[in-house]
Amino acid sequence: MEPPSQNLKTTPLLSLGRFHISEDYGFLLPHPLKQLPDYFRPWMEIANELPHLIESHQLRARVNKMPLLNCQFLKSYREQRLAHLVLSFMTMGYVWQRGETQPEEVLPRNLALPLVEVSRTLGLPPILVHSDLVLTNWTPRDPERPLEIGNLDLIVSFPGGESLRGFVLVTVLVEKAAVPGIKALVEAVNATSHRSQNALLQALQRLRLSIQEITRTLGQMHDYVDPDIFYAVIRIFLSGWKDNPAMPMGLIYEGVSTEPLEYSGGSAAQSTVLHAFDEFLGICHSKESADFLHRMREYMPPSHKDFIEEIQSSPSLRDHILSSENSQLLTAYNQCVEALVDLRSYHIAVVTKYLITAAAKAKGRRPNPLPGPSQALEERGTGGTVVLSFLKSVRDKTLEAILHERD
Ligand code: HEM
Numbered sequence: 001m002e003p004p005s006q007n008l009k010t011t012p013l014l015s016l017g018r019f020h021i022s023e024d025y026g027f028l029l030p031h032p033l034k035q036l037p038d039y040f041r042p043w044m045e046i047a048n049e050l051p052h053l054i055e056s057h058q059l060r061a062r063v064n065k066m067p068l069l070n071c072q073f074l075k076s077y078r079e080q081r082l083a084h085l086v087l088s089f090m091t092m093g094y095v096w097q098r099g100e101t102q103p104e105e106v107l108p109r110n111l112a113l114p115l116v117e118v119s120r121t122l123g124l125p126p127i128l129v130h131s132d133l134v135l136t137n138w139t140p141r142d143p144e145r146p147l148e149i150g151n152l153d154l155i156v157s158f159p160g161g162e163s164l165r166g167f168v169l170v171t172v173l174v175e176k177a178a179v180p181g182i183k184a185l186v187e188a189v190n191a192t193s194h195r196s197q198n199a200l201l202q203a204l205q206r207l208r209l210s211i212q213e214i215t216r217t218l219g220q221m222h223d224y225v226d227p228d229i230f231y232a233v234i235r236i237f238l239s240g241w242k243d244n245p246a247m248p249m250g251l252i253y254e255g256v257s258t259e260p261l262e263y264s265g266g267s268a269a270q271s272t273v274l275h276a277f278d279e280f281l282g283i284c285h286s287k288e289s290a291d292f293l294h295r296m297r298e299y300m301p302p303s304h305k306d307f308i309e310e311i312q313s314s315p316s317l318r319d320h321i322l323s324s325e326n327s328q329l330l331t332a333y334n335q336c337v338e339a340l341v342d343l344r345s346y347h348i349a350v351v352t353k354y355l356i357t358a359a360a361k362a363k364g365r366r367p368n369p370l371p372g373p374s375q376a377l378e379e380r381g382t383g384g385t386v387v388l389s390f391l392k393s394v395r396d397k398t399l400e401a402i403l404h405e406r407d
Contacts, residue, residue: 026179088128109255123302130270166224181210204332211339231358240265344395
């Protein structure tokens with residue numbers, strides 16, 4: 001018999017719905033819109049031609065002629081999310097149209113004002129974030145068929161062709177692969193509060209399977225994304241203007257502030273998935289890594305950030321497992337931690353291939369007429385951290401969470 005819970009009646013159940021997280025799509029925005037009302041046609045016309053306008057260096061001229069539109073005419077949450085996606089893509093294109101060596105340091109008011117307005121409404125920063133690039137940027141070709149890469153399209157693109165498409169859509173599929181894990185996490189939190197050992201054991205086993213599925217899905221990067229194209233073409237459009245030697249002062253948002261503002265670029269470090277798993281499993285990162293990761297939570301939709309904080313304030317899973325003296329639970333917990341370590345090791349291998357090795361190759365090719373990344377940025381991620389030491393520390397601290405049976 002399982003011991004009865006003292007706080008059975010007082011602890012409210014954790015649920016996805018309370019945080020606007022979908023049972024079917026997790027943190028992905030369900031059924032994202034592809035079109036805005038006709039009033040916003042000037043934005044959509046540019047967005048639909050974005051790769052060509054950037055490649056032909058015409059984007060800045062087109063944006064400069066764009067009328068100043070009023071975000072009050074965005075009627076629904078999904079319209080606001082599409083507006084943030086479209087305006088943030090235009091912003092990255094505007095700033096980086098001529099490569100890392102010639103960034104544009106002033107964003108014109110007809111782009112800056114609506115971007116900042118819709119960002120305030122959504123509680124997001126006025127720059128491209130993971131929730132734009134990935135969570136809002138997918139559409140099925142045939143809604144009746146399963147979500148797989150051949151049945152998905154992007155809504156807005158950058159240059160980079162099939163590699164750009166693959167990079168975004170594999171990440172969409174990673175978010176989808178996390179859905180059973182997020183649901184298992186919710187069940188496990190509730191099972192811990194209600195001291196239900198069987199339900200907790202099963203939920204932990206489902207969480208482990210989902211983490212392993214995320215790792216397998218991440219492996220699809222190799223099939224769809226060319227490292228040279230990722231490094232030389234795509235990466236720049238994800239770069240921000242905080243801790244970035246190419247834009248040390250930040251970006252002036254005309255009409256918003258006379259001082260330049262600094263924001264990090266888009267990165268899957270802004271995905272809620274691993275933040276939620278870390279909090280649930282009680283993983284403690286080093287101060288430096290934790291500072292960066294916590295800052296990335298400011299780049300998530302606020303309800304997703306609230307979900308992480310709710311998990312953080314739930315009763316400790318580790319304490320519960322240790323006090324239960326249940327070796328099956330301890331093993332299931334450790335298997336989740338090991339699966340997360342494997343995922344992080346695999347991610348380090350992906351980053352090494354797509355950033356470190358690709359940078360070394362690009363260096364070997366210089367001088368080269370292609371606008372390549374500047375030396376100062378080579379070993380830095382799009383979020384601006386010194387990549388490998390950060391990622392290894394995060395992985396190694398995950399491993400330290402393994403529990404040992406008490407003597
Ligand atoms: C070509 C593919 C990818 C590259 C080159 C890449 C690169 C990076 C880099 C450079 C960082 C360091 C933080 C930063 O500077 O922003 C990072 C962090 C991170 N990335 Fe990726 N990434 C890739 C794909 C993915 C995917 C598909 C996911 C899945 C959600 C992911 C999840 C994460 C997470 C969660 C972090 C934070 C560190 C951690 O919690 O372990 N990455 N990535």
